[in-house]
Amino acid sequence: MFELKIDNAKYWRDCVESVVSLVDEGMFNISKEGIGLKAMDPSSISMVSFFMPSKAFSKYSVEKSAGIGLNIENLSKILSRTRDGEALVMRDVDNKLLLEFIGPGSRRRYKLQLIDVKKSVEKEPNVQFDAHVEIVGEPLKDIIKDASLISSYIAFKASKDQFAVSARGDSGELEELHEKDGSFMKKVDVQKNAEATFNLEFLENMVKSCPIGSHISIELKSNEPMKLGYKIGDSEIVYFLAPYMEE
Numbered sequence: 566m567f568e569l570k571i572d573n574a575k576y577w578r579d580c581v582e583s584v585v586s587l588v589d590e591g592m593f594n595i596s597k598e599g600i601g602l603k604a605m606d607p608s609s610i611s612m613v614s615f616f617m618p619s620k621a622f623s624k625y626s627v628e629k630s631a632g633i634g635l636n637i638e639n640l641s642k643i644l645s646r647t648r649d650g651e652a653l654v655m656r657d658v659d660n661k662l663l664l665e666f667i668g669p670g671s672r673r674r675y676k677l678q679l680i681d682v683k684k685s686v687e688k689e690p691n692v693q694f695d696a697h698v699e700i701v702g703e704p705l706k707d708i709i710k711d712a713s714l715i716s717s718y719i720a721f722k723a724s725k726d727q728f729a730v731s732a733r734g735d736s737g738e739l740e741e742l743h744e745k746d747g748s749f750m751k752k753v754d755v756q757k758n759a760e761a762t763f764n765l766e767f768l769e770n771m772v773k774s775c776p777i778g779s780h781i782s783i784e785l786k787s788n789e790p791m792k793l794g795y796k797i798g799d800s801e802i803v804y805f806l807a808p809y810m811e812e
Contacts (some may be wrong), residue, residue: 583774699752
């Protein structure tokens, strides 16, 4: 049994949007520490790892740890109807998730059926990354949009002095370089040069929920899955994306 309250329902909506951008169902693990989820997308190309600590809630009552399987797409649709100034209470009732939106002088409730999740993920990929860069979120979103004009893939290359982005397609090529001490990168820690190519559609879905003004962390190892993450308030969202390998 649990009962959770968030004073700003839109905060939970934004967190769920960062998950549903890749997966349509998953198992939320509710513990004394907070709510977590790990899930693979249906193609198994990417993975999302989400954690929202108990301190992000104004009320957090959890009798014992529990896992609740949800259709995240349906949850996201309900949360998209969040109104300004509403709080949200969530609790388990008769094998359903009760969502109660509380506004000034009003309440409305939804019940969402719990489901058996087909595939659960326990661990994140074990990669010893060679490069870690921290980037301002909005410029990175723009770069990804620029690259999508000419290609379906984008290459990242990190060295001790710069971060390079390139994309190639039938219509042309894109190359963009950012120096270590420029305004684009906030942190650079490169033990060894790292370069890999990734699917742009997945990357677009990963970065779109990054709040304005936030930083995005990217960890790379040549031709290995990348790790990309950022924070939404107190919550942490981390993605892993397998590299594209030319046949």
